[in-house]
Structure formats: structure tokens, C-alpha cells
Amino acid sequence: MANIDSGLKEMMEIEGAIGAAVVDYSSGMALGTLSSTKSLDLNVAAAGNTEVVRAKIRTTEQLGLNESIEDILITLSAQYHIIRPLTSRKGQGLFLYLAMDRTRGNLALARHRLKSIEEELDV
Template identity: 50%
Template sequence: MASNIKQSLESLLTTDGALVAALVDSESGMVLGQAGAGLDIELACAGNTEVVRAKLKTMRSLKLDDYIEDMLITLGKQYHIIRPMHSKPDIFLYFVLDKSKSNLALARRSLHDIETGLQF
């Protein structure tokens, strides 16, 4: 399992503009796997766990019968994409890209492809 996660995250880094990729448990905020460099991944994943929890809480409050496909946070210089796994919603992929060097549509497609290939 660990090699599958590591290989999947490393393959995400071949995406244009990719900086960091991680797999995160949203119940604990724990990083299950990571690749890349450029930011404190433990801190980023813990913080983004709170983002996921807040969105899920809001969806429950609104009684939405739906799921999160992905969440995009656009900064001045970076894209941060959070993609809960459809098969395991308590696990999410976290992907950081350099905004000036990346193609958002291709990055989202790469995340989708990785998600469908990950085995637990």
C-alpha cells in the first residue's frame, strides 16, 4: 500500500507546476503520504483538514445530499486543490501548484486519475 501511495503522489509531481502532493486523513489531520517540497506539509495538511471539516459541516447543515468533488483555493502565486476520495471520503488528496506554470484543468484531471488508481 505505501509504495502505491508514494508512486501515485510522485507521479502527480510530473504535472506542470506541481510543488507538493499529499494524502491526508481528514479525521486526524495525519499525513499518510507526501511528495515534493516548498512548504510545511504537516502544517498545511492539518490546516486543510479544518477546511474540509468546515465544508462538510456546512453541507450537513444545509441538508445537501451531495459530495465534495474537489475544492480549489486560489492564492496569488499558487493553486491548492483538495480532493476527497470518492471511495473513502475521510481521506483526501492535497495538491499544490505554481499558478504561473500550471494548467488547472490538467491538474484536476491528474488528481482524478490518481484517485481512481489508489488502492487501500
């Protein structure tokens, strides 16, 4: 089992990763962050992406979809931002956030790695 710090390090080992966070979406606060750039404020990203997660959960409930969110992908011109809500009972209310450089990253591989990091994470 991996703790938050080792989970963040694993996330930053994903090819193209420029920032990673574990976020509590009830408060919008990051429980941990790692970044390879000063240009990405992960605390601002944590708060903003909390709104995205809350809105998507609310919409899913309003539509009566009995489904859980695997991940939310935001595609920018130069970056991918992947949000992955944790599904374990202990991880309830948390999400993984990964920002990647589009030219260096492999989206399918990153999604696969985030899933395995989530399974290993002990929060």
C-alpha cells in the same frame, strides 16, 4: 492500482506541482508527502486543510445538500491549492492535496489528473 507513494509521484508529475500529500482528515495527519520546495510545510498544510474539509462537509450537511465534494480550490496570488476528498469506500476519510505554481500549472488539467489518480489509488 497505485499505492500512496506512487500516487504522490504521479501528483508531483503534474505540470507546476510543488507539493503533494495524502491526508487522513479524521486525524489531520499526512499519510505521505512529496515536495519540490522547502518553503511548503506539508504537515502544516495537511492539518490546516483538514479543517477546511471538515468545515465544508459540515456545511454541506447543514444545508441538506445530498452531494459529495469533488474538490476544493484555494487560489492564492502565486499558487493553486487543490483538495480532493477520496470517494471510494477504502479511501473514505482521506483527501489528496496538491499545491501548484499558478504560472506553470494548468488548473483544468490538474483537476482531471487528480481525478484519475484518485481512481487508481489503492489505500
